Amino acid sequence: MTARAETWLWIVQRATAAVLAVAVLVHLATIVYAVRTGLSAAAVLARTQGNPWWLGFYLVFALAAALHAGVGLRTILREMTPWRGPSLDSAAACASLFLLVAGWRAAIGLFA
Amino acid sequence: MSGTIEVAVWRGGVDGSLRPYEVPEQDSQTVLDVVTYIQRQLDPTLSYRFACRVGMCGSCAMTVNGVARWTCRTHVRKVLRRGKLELRPLANLPVIRDLVTDMTAFFEKWTRAKGAFVPAADAPKDFAAVRPDTPERRAASAGIECIGCGVCYASCDVVAWNPDYLGPAALNRAWTLVTDLRDAGNRERLAAIAGDAGCHACHSHRSCVERCPKSLDPTGSIAGLKRATARALLRGEL
Amino acid sequence: MSWRARNHPSYWAFLLHRVSGLLLAVFLPFHFWALSTAITGTARLDAFLDWTRQPLVTVAEAGLVVLLAAHLTGGLRLLALEFLAWPSWQKSAVGISAGISLAVGLLFLLNAL
Numbered sequence: 001m002t003a004r005a006e007t008w009l010w011i012v013q014r015a016t017a018a019v020l021a022v023a024v025l026v027h028l029a030t031i032v033y034a035v036r037t038g039l040s041a042a043a044v045l046a047r048t049q050g051n052p053w054w055l056g057f058y059l060v061f062a063l064a065a066a067l068h069a070g071v072g073l074r075t076i077l078r079e080m081t082p083w084r085g086p087s088l089d090s091a092a093a094c095a096s097l098f099l100l101v102a103g104w105r106a107a108i109g110l111f112a
Numbered sequence: 113m114s115g116t117i118e119v120a121v122w123r124g125g126v127d128g129s130l131r132p133y134e135v136p137e138q139d140s141q142t143v144l145d146v147v148t149y150i151q152r153q154l155d156p157t158l159s160y161r162f163a164c165r166v167g168m169c170g171s172c173a174m175t176v177n178g179v180a181r182w183t184c185r186t187h188v189r190k191v192l193r194r195g196k197l198e199l200r201p202l203a204n205l206p207v208i209r210d211l212v213t214d215m216t217a218f219f220e221k222w223t224r225a226k227g228a229f230v231p232a233a234d235a236p237k238d239f240a241a242v243r244p245d246t247p248e249r250r251a252a253s254a255g256i257e258c259i260g261c262g263v264c265y266a267s268c269d270v271v272a273w274n275p276d277y278l279g280p281a282a283l284n285r286a287w288t289l290v291t292d293l294r295d296a297g298n299r300e301r302l303a304a305i306a307g308d309a310g311c312h313a314c315h316s317h318r319s320c321v322e323r324c325p326k327s328l329d330p331t332g333s334i335a336g337l338k339r340a341t342a343r344a345l346l347r348g349e350l
Numbered sequence: 351m352s353w354r355a356r357n358h359p360s361y362w363a364f365l366l367h368r369v370s371g372l373l374l375a376v377f378l379p380f381h382f383w384a385l386s387t388a389i390t391g392t393a394r395l396d397a398f399l400d401w402t403r404q405p406l407v408t409v410a411e412a413g414l415v416v417l418l419a420a421h422l423t424g425g426l427r428l429l430a431l432e433f434l435a436w437p438s439w440q441k442s443a444v445g446i447s448a449g450i451s452l453a454v455g456l457l458f459l460l461n462a463l
Binding site: 020031035040065098099105109 | 368371372374375378379381382383385386388389392393395396399415418419422425426428429432433454457458
């Protein structure tokens, strides 16, 4: 990867971090509220089913998390194992894609 | 208080071992005093570096009980562990012999980071007006006291994990030039210090800040480089 | 260099941030899978939620909440370090981060048990 591309990765990591900071705060508040008022599938779906705001929130949340985790995993593997180069970059991109698909599938599943 | 200190000193190159010596304890003794005593009184074959002996040159840097320090500015009583001292050469650098490391890679990275002043193409008409109280000059002044001793480099885990990483000293030096309004080489310099081998590999462990004998802040300088490269990239200048 | 050289607050903050990030990244696929069971109706999700009500799982969940809060607060500290350049309160920022993380974890645990 070129220095320019690696600089982009840093920007993506910090930008998604800023988005996640807001999303995680909302998520933590939701978790505490949900656990207080009784956690069940019905309670979750009552919040999310047919609600475009929650859908939008979780789509953005999952996208940011997928990108952030991918860049993070690449960094950890690059530093703590001998793996580096284009094969690692592709593997990290695949991890991001996998998380994105899994996250959006869950978000849409809770909306529909 | 008088007694003896048990000192284990690395002898050899990459392959070698710790050899034990007994050194008489004295008041206000520095680790450099201990090494000098060993070489002069016990074992003249010991190799080590020093120059000024008074904390100005950085030549005497070594690993003392696991931590990189200037031995002339380290009092034995402050670092003794159960009456023992363990002396090894600086980490993250090839060992030439005993306590002496090869600093070539350290300074070569300084060059690779474009840590040299680049004057503007045409000769200036007058002195550059550099106000000392601007944020840019304050940032530059905060980093220029580096004497290239290598303690930060030896203390950095990213240097240990990533052999290409330019390291805290080279990047700190690059930063002092990036914020110098007289310097004209930033286009090439920012390109040289960006990426996995450059400023973006720093994870702000701050071991360099902890250990720097001149209380410099390479982590802060590297953060400045991160901002500068991001700005340049977004403006299409990287 | 040894662990003595690494024994300072900013390094512990780094370790916590890296470990929490890695564990959260490993946890995330399971989290998405569990939620996606809702696609086939409430039965499978309810069964999964029942499973999580075991004390050990609840404690593990509280652990995950602490990891999430720790990664968040540690990340905010890093963003401040990189963008705001305030070096002098670094150590207190580590302490504040740790405190908030534990508080959030406790809040979860108290409500969930």
